[in-house]
Each structure stands twice: as C-alpha cells, then as structure tokens.
Amino acid sequence: MASSIFKPSRVLSVLIVLAAAGWIASGALSQSEGEETDDQAIRESEVEAPVLVQKVAVSTIIPETHQRQFTLSCTTEADQQSVAVARGAGVITDLNVKRGSNVRAGDVIATLSDEGRDAAVKQAEALLEQRRAEYEANKALIDSGNTPRNQLPALEAAVAAAEATLASAEAESDRSLIRSPINGVVDDVPVQVGQAIQPGAVIAEVIDPDPMLAVGFVSERERGFLQLGQTASVRFINGSNQEAEVTFVGLSADTATRTYPVEAHMDNADARIADGVTCEMTVSTQPIEAAPVPRSALVFSDDGVLGIRAAADDDRAHFMPVSIVDDGRELVWVDGIDSATQVIVVGQDFVKDGDRIEAVSTVAEADTDIATEPEL
Structure with missing residues (x-):
C-alpha cells in the first residue's frame, strides 16, 4: 500500500504542481513590487519637478x-454775417463800397434811382400842410361857435391821414438807400453801377470777423x-x-x-x-x-x-x-x-x-x- 502511494509518477506530478504554484506566486510578488516601485518613482518625480x-x-x-x-x-x-438787399426796384446810381471795405451798421452801401419817390414825398408834404391849415381854420370857427363841433373829428382824421401818407412816401424814398445791416467787412459785391435790380436783390455780403x-x-x-x-x-x-x-x-x-x-x-x-x-x-x-x-x-x-x-x-x-x-x-x-x-x-x-x-x-x-x- 505504501509503495503504491510513493510511485515515481505520482511524486513527479506533485513536484510539477508545486513548481507551477511557486512560479505563479513569484510572478505576482514581482508585479506588486514593481507597482510599488513605479508609484514611488512618480511621487519622487512630482516632488522634484x-x-x-x-x-x-x-x-x-x-x-x-x-x-x-x-x-x-x-x-x-x-459769428455774424449778413447781406444787404434792395428793398425797392430801380437802377444803381451810386456804389459806395467794394470788396474789403469796412462798414458800420446803417452806412449807405448803394443808392438807387429816384423812380418818383421824391415827388411822392413832396406831394405828401403839401397835402399834410393843406390839411393842417384846414384844421386850424375850422377849429377857430368851432371854438367861436360858428361851426358845429361835430366836424372836429373829421378834421383831425384828415390831418392824421395826411401824416400817414407822408410817412409812407418817406419810407418808400428811403428804400432807394441800401444800408449795411451789421458792422463788418464787405466780402462780396455782386452788382455794379447802372444795373437794374428788383426788391430782394443782394447788393453786398457783409461779414463781422470779430x-x-x-x-x-x-x-x-x-x-x-x-x-x-x-x-x-x-x-x-x-x-x-x-x-x-x-x-x-x-x-x-x-x-x-x-x-x-x-x-x-x-x-x-x-x-x-x-x-x-x-x-x-x-x-x-x-x-x-x-x-x-x-x-x-x-x-x-x-x-x-x-x-x-x-x-x-x-x-x-x-x-x-x-x-x-x-x-x-x-x-x-x-x-x-x-x-x-x-x-x-x-x-x-x-x-x-x-x-x-x-x-x-x-x-x-x-x-x-x-x-x-x-x-x-
């Protein structure tokens, strides 16, 4: 019985199994040691980086x-620039400025032809003188009682109308004079003497440089x-x-x-x-x-x-x-x-x-x- 247990074939089989188990165990151990070595190397590299x-x-x-x-x-x-324009029709008879001329507000820049304006002023003056004379004569009669007092308003209205006519004639006469609207320097004169113009025509451009x-x-x-x-x-x-x-x-x-x-x-x-x-x-x-x-x-x-x-x-x-x-x-x-x-x-x-x-x-x-x- 004992001799059958210790047969050479069985002993060899046991030895082979033990050798295989030892080989597997040695591999696992070496792998674990290798991983520990790698982890330690990584930690050391991180510290020393x-x-x-x-x-x-x-x-x-x-x-x-x-x-x-x-x-x-x-x-x-x-800051200020303006134009002098004609306020009435006529022919330019006199031009008092040229480019670069210094002017003051109200200075006469140009003069237009009369066109009957002076005659209208004289006629209005004569009419006013007549109305005033009539007023004085009739007022004396009214004050003396020889003329009804209700005629006095009509006489006063006639004098006022004559005064208005004269003022209108004088204003029309003044339109023949073209004046500078501001102080400054004449920058442009687009017209000349003898030129016929209409109301609103530009006579000169004036610029105030200061x-x-x-x-x-x-x-x-x-x-x-x-x-x-x-x-x-x-x-x-x-x-x-x-x-x-x-x-x-x-x-x-x-x-x-x-x-x-x-x-x-x-x-x-x-x-x-x-x-x-x-x-x-x-x-x-x-x-x-x-x-x-x-x-x-x-x-x-x-x-x-x-x-x-x-x-x-x-x-x-x-x-x-x-x-x-x-x-x-x-x-x-x-x-x-x-x-x-x-x-x-x-x-x-x-x-x-x-x-x-x-x-x-x-x-x-x-x-x-x-x-x-x-x-x-």
Whole structure:
C-alpha cells in the first residue's frame, strides 16, 4: 500500500504542481513590487519637478492728476454775417463800397434811382400842410361857435391821414438807400453801377470777423466732458494757435452721424482769421486722477474685460480691470489703478492669474531673457 502511494509518477506530478504554484506566486510578488516601485518613482518625480517661472518686465505705474484733452476737426465761421438787399426796384446810381471795405451798421452801401419817390414825398408834404391849415381854420370857427363841433373829428382824421401818407412816401424814398445791416467787412459785391435790380436783390455780403467761431462736432461720449466756458486751443493749417472759449454745446444730435455741434469763440479784432478755414480744436476738461499705462500693456481677460496684469508681492501675476479715460499716442490714461502698481509691460501675454513670475524693472534687462515659453 505504501509503495503504491510513493510511485515515481505520482511524486513527479506533485513536484510539477508545486513548481507551477511557486512560479505563479513569484510572478505576482514581482508585479506588486514593481507597482510599488513605479508609484514611488512618480511621487519622487512630482516632488522634484521644477516650478515654471516666467520672466517679465514691469514698470511702476503711479496714479496722478491728469487733464483730459480731446481734439476734433472744425472749421471757422463768422459769428455774424449778413447781406444787404434792395428793398425797392430801380437802377444803381451810386456804389459806395467794394470788396474789403469796412462798414458800420446803417452806412449807405448803394443808392438807387429816384423812380418818383421824391415827388411822392413832396406831394405828401403839401397835402399834410393843406390839411393842417384846414384844421386850424375850422377849429377857430368851432371854438367861436360858428361851426358845429361835430366836424372836429373829421378834421383831425384828415390831418392824421395826411401824416400817414407822408410817412409812407418817406419810407418808400428811403428804400432807394441800401444800408449795411451789421458792422463788418464787405466780402462780396455782386452788382455794379447802372444795373437794374428788383426788391430782394443782394447788393453786398457783409461779414463781422470779430469774434470768429470754431465749429466742430463731438461724439456722445465726449459731449459729457464739455461745459460752457471751458478753454480750447484752435490750431490752424499754418501751425499757428489761437485761444478760444467754448460757448455752445448742441442738445440735439445729427441724425446721420450721431454727433453734437460745438462752438468756441475766438477774438479776431484784426480779422487775421478768415471765415471757412479748416482747423483743429483741442478742448481741455476738468483734471481727474488717472494712471498712465503703455498702450501695449493693455490685455483682455478670458471674459473679454479690458485690464492690465500686475506683479503681486508673492511673485505671481494677477489681472486688474481698468477703463480708459484718455487715449494718447504712446500712453493710455486709465481708471482702476489706485496706488503704485508694478504693471507687466513685457511678457503679459504669456502669463495668467496666479502664474509664478520673475519681474525685472526695465524692458532693456528683460528683452534678452523673455521668451514665448516659460523658463524652468
């Protein structure tokens, strides 16, 4: 019985089974040890991984008092300009002015032919004299009781009618004299002596050059910064400048351009500034607190908000929203920076909120080191 149990074939089978079990156990153990080794290597790599640091250039931006200025295209326009027109028909017999003549309001510019006006005045004067004589004679009879008193109103009415006739004749006679409507300079005389004209015909154009207006248009946003009495500087094409004062800001916008008219008065006693000249008007607004930031430093957040990126005390970048209050050629004046701030001026496009940064104070030092990829 014992010999049958320990047959060579059975012993060999048992040994094979044990060897297989040992081989399987050794493989599982080695796999577990390998996984533990891999996990430890990953943890060690995470601990030893270098922190990404972006080198950027910063500039110290300090808010200060800023007087906002904006410039608008404009043209000059005389504050007063008018035309002298004929009030009656006739032929020009005398022309007292020419282009460039200085005139005062009421000065006779031209004279028309009589056309019977003087005769009508003399006839009206004679009639008035007759009516007054009749009135005096009949009034004496009325006062003495020889004529009924009820005739007195008719006599007074006759005198009044004669006076009205004379006044009308004199007014008609005065229409032969064409006078300047305003003080100024004669800019155009479109007629000549001997020319027959009708009522309403233009005899001369008169422009008063003092004061001269600078007329321009501003947008809806800029209109809110304008006030009457503000100082303006008007620059002309020849490079000269003239001080002006804002005297009018329109209340109604142009339907096509949605802009508002603006007028500024300029002293022009010597008539140096002509009418219709192209110019630029720069208006200065009330001073405000704003920070000057390089235009290139402006960025947009992921939400589309305009702002800048600044270097925080913990050597990390953070986003600050700002609003533009004045737009210059090189600098943009913004609101939203209340104190001295290290604004990133180079490399701001390569960092985000919370990124580690190494800040240098000047652009010159950073230009050679700032790259498009973060440094290790």
